[in-house]
Amino acid sequence: MDALTTSIPPPPDLVDPRATSSVEARHQALTAALARAVDDRRRAECMAHIQADAVQLALDVLVAGEDITGYFKAFIKSLVDNCESHACGVWLLDENDVCCDMWMAYIDGAFHTPETEGWAALTMPREAMAAHLHTFAPGWTQTVEYAGDDHRLPDAVRRFNADASVASLLVAPLTLGQKTLGWMALATGCTTDCEAVWRHAVIDATARQATLALHHSRQAERVRVEARRQAMLEERNRIARDIHDTLTQGFAAILMQLQAAQRSAPDLPPQVTRSLETAVDLARSHMIEARRSVGTLRPRPADEEELGASLSRLVGLVRRTTEIPIDLKVDELPTMGGMEREVLGIAQEALSNAVRHSSARRIVVRASTVRGLGLRVSVADDGRGIDESHSGRGFGLTSMQERAERIGAALTVVTAPRAGTEVVLAWEPPSFSIPGDRHAAQ
Structure with missing residues (x-):
């Protein structure tokens, strides 16, 4: 009878309301805790997924040498999709930390870079944001969270955020040690405080992977550039050795034999004597030019003579190989910054052409500094x-033009039948000023 009595539930009017309310409260608390756990698990899985993608992409760059642009495209797409954000932009600093430019943006499922069509037409305030990132000191070392209308942002950026419904902007610096390479900005619409904290952690963690890959x-790339430079120097040295061991030594041997013939047969007919003298002059001239070619191919010594002295030496050597009078007029010249070799090579080729082909009565070489x-x-x-009717273009003219283009100079050839030829090189060195000009110095 007691067991039967206890199995019968009490009447509804005898149930304690406080007990019912306590059960419901515990049920609601348990439901909320389960929801939070599910949400936390989802976010943890999402972060793990983003991190795994970032690590894998970084390894592809490190090991396989994949294109860094392709890496960032995959990386920021994964970041935007998994964080349920709107867009992501990447700004990079130059090597000297002087200039900051937007490098890439992912907006509404589409990538935009300076190489893509329509980059210039994007309404995004790239320059304003770049200027802010470059001058906002706290952002160089730590992730900064902005509201869409944050007063720290430039007006153009705030207007863009309002038009694009951007409620939150997370900007993480791409830092490695004490060096900042750029910034990554993640734009999101409506967000809760909990989601903001989570996104902050995500962009902090993944920015480190992006920095390492960058x-x-x-x-x-520096290693590849240096390897190409070394390969070029080695090839130039090889060519210089070949010229020295073949042409230079060959011309020297020919010159010695011709001079020996002159000494051993002083009473040759005048015509033969003149031919021998011409052969001696030609052998000497070509030997000098071969030696100059070797010197041009070799790396420039730190103590190499200035352009004026080089031109004087060049004209002096050529005068020994021709009877054509050669005048040299050299004014005070600007600092060349290591470009003397190219300018001297152009002058040497132009002078050699004039001696050989112009049938000139006089040649004038001038070097001066001209305002502007x-x-x-x-x-x-x-x-x-x-003769401009000649269909071909000589190697000498092509060589001079290539040398001028290499240093960013302008080369002009002015010629007319029976009126002579003038080859003019115009080059403005960096930070140009006329030597001795007080106004330029000021």
Whole structure:
């Protein structure tokens, strides 16, 4: 009877309301805790997924040498999709931390870079944001969270955020040690405080992976550039050795034999004597030019002579190989910054052409500094001029043009039949000023 009595539930009017309310409260608390656990698990899985993608992509860059642009495209797409954000932009600093430019943006499922069509037409305030990132000191070392209308942002950025419904902007610096390479900005619409904290943790963690990949890519590019430079120097040295061991030594041997023939047969007919003298002059001239070519191919010594002295030496050597009078007029010249070799090579080629082909009565070599122009070097002759009807373009003219383009100079050839030829090189050195000009100095 007691067992039967206890199994019968009490009447509804005898149930304690406080007990019912306590059960419901515990049920609600348990439901909320389960929801939070599910949400936390979802976010943890999402972060793990983003981190795994970032690590894998970084390894692809480190090991396989994948394109850094492709890495960032995959990386920021994964970041935006998994964080349920709207867009992500990447700004990079130059090597000297002087200039900051937007490098890439992912907006509404589409990538935009300076190489893509429509980049210039994007309404995004790239320059304003770049200027803010460059001047906002706290952002160089720590992730900064902005509201869409944050007063720290430039007006153009706040207006853009309002039009694009951007409620939150997280900006993480791409830092490695004490060096900042750039910034990554993640734009999101409506968000809760909990989601903001989670996104902050995500962008902090993943920015480190992006920084590592970017740094490695830059280091690898420097190695490739240096390897190409070394290969070029080695090839130039090989060519210089070949010229020295073949042409230079060959011309020297020919010259010695010709001079020996002159000494051993002083009573040759005048015509033969003149031919021997011409052969001696030609052998000597070509030997000098071969030696100059070797010197041009070799790396420039730190103590190499200035352009004026080099031109004087060049004209002096050529005078020994020709009977054509050569005048040299050299004014005070600007600092060349290591470009003397290219300018001297152009002058050498122009002078050699004038001696060989112009049938000139006089040649004038000038080097001067001209206001508003910079360095001006000219080689002028009063010979027969260049026959422009000739269909081919000589290697000498092509070589001079290539040398001028290499240093960013302008090369002009002025010629007319029976009126001579003038080759003019105009080059403005960096930070150009006329030597001794007080106004330029000020």
